[in-house]
Amino acid sequence: MTLVATLIADPQRPVLDAKLLDAARAVLPEGTQTVTLDAGRAADLLFNADPASAQAFDAALRNVLGELPVDLLVQKRAGRRKRLLIADMDSTMIGQECIDELADALDKKAAIAAITERAMRGELEFAPALRERAAMLRGLDASVIETVLERQITLTPGARTLVQTMRRDGAYCALVSGGFTAFTEAIADRIGFHENRANTLVVADGKLTGEVGEPILGREAKRERLETLLAEQGLAAEDAIAVGDGANDLAMIARAGLGVAYHAKPSVAAAADARIDHGDLSALLYLQGYAKADFAE
Numbered sequence: 001m002t003l004v005a006t007l008i009a010d011p012q013r014p015v016l017d018a019k020l021l022d023a024a025r026a027v028l029p030e031g032t033q034t035v036t037l038d039a040g041r042a043a044d045l046l047f048n049a050d051p052a053s054a055q056a057f058d059a060a061l062r063n064v065l066g067e068l069p070v071d072l073l074v075q076k077r078a079g080r081r082k083r084l085l086i087a088d089m090d091s092t093m094i095g096q097e098c099i100d101e102l103a104d105a106l107d108k109k110a111a112i113a114a115i116t117e118r119a120m121r122g123e124l125e126f127a128p129a130l131r132e133r134a135a136m137l138r139g140l141d142a143s144v145i146e147t148v149l150e151r152q153i154t155l156t157p158g159a160r161t162l163v164q165t166m167r168r169d170g171a172y173c174a175l176v177s178g179g180f181t182a183f184t185e186a187i188a189d190r191i192g193f194h195e196n197r198a199n200t201l202v203v204a205d206g207k208l209t210g211e212v213g214e215p216i217l218g219r220e221a222k223r224e225r226l227e228t229l230l231a232e233q234g235l236a237a238e239d240a241i242a243v244g245d246g247a248n249d250l251a252m253i254a255r256a257g258l259g260v261a262y263h264a265k266p267s268v269a270a271a272a273d274a275r276i277d278h279g280d281l282s283a284l285l286y287l288q289g290y291a292k293a294d295f296a297e
């Protein structure tokens with residue numbers, strides 16, 4: 001079988017029943033095989049067709065799915081299991097934007113969050129927007145970082161499962177964020193990443209100075225880290241999966257063999273190979289052909 005269509009339902013609405021899968025197979029070539037990855041929640045449909053026809057089959061399947069909360073990817077079956085994961089942190093591996101949560105301590109969350117949203121949509125250049133927001137945090141006690149980590153930051157469902165499963169099977173996992181090392185170091189440890197890279201908040205006398213260490217790690221730096229990791233690991237771009245939600249993730253998403261937009265901004269969702277709008281981060285394992293029974297605990 002040359003192609004595979006992976007269907008992934010919202011974990012809270014396991015709608016992939018026999019009737020829906022029959023309807024999906026009906027628009028695919030004769031002989032299509034179904035592999036259940038997680039009953040009601042994820043399935044592979046394996047079929048033979050020219051890879052150039054993947055987009056047409058994608059459209060046909062989306063017509064079948066209609067408004068159901070199901071994510072879909074049609075891809076070549078060969079090479080779908082990846083050996084490198086590179087991931088964004090804020091609103092991807094965690095459910096928050098860390099800088100917005102820090103701003104909450106100064107009653108500036110709404111103002112900073114508005115800038116964050118525009119930057120993630122690509123309406124503002126990332127580096128100047130980051131400097132502007134950091135300047136608004138000037139004078140904040142650095143101890144607030146630990147409080148935010150403990151009380152306000154939550155891991156995205158499936159984050160640890162994704163990393164632990166890929167790591168168990170030999171993949172290298174990198175957390176590369178436009179946020180701050182004060183957060184990525186802790187989050188990478190919680191989830192199990194091999195490495196983390198981010199920007200640095202400058203601290204003096206126990207307080208944030210409002211400055212960010214230069215150079216700023218943004219869109220191109222994420223792509224460059226992916227390129228470096230591919231070279232270091234002796235891998236091709238097709239061996240990598242990249243995931244993020246904002247405009248500063250676009251370059252690494254475009255470069256990876258499988259670029260995934262996770263509950264992403266419209267421009268990112270439109271540019272990515274795959275978009276996950278309904279599933280959690282375990283969806284990235286289903287896209288690689290993992291069954292639920294294969295997941296690491």
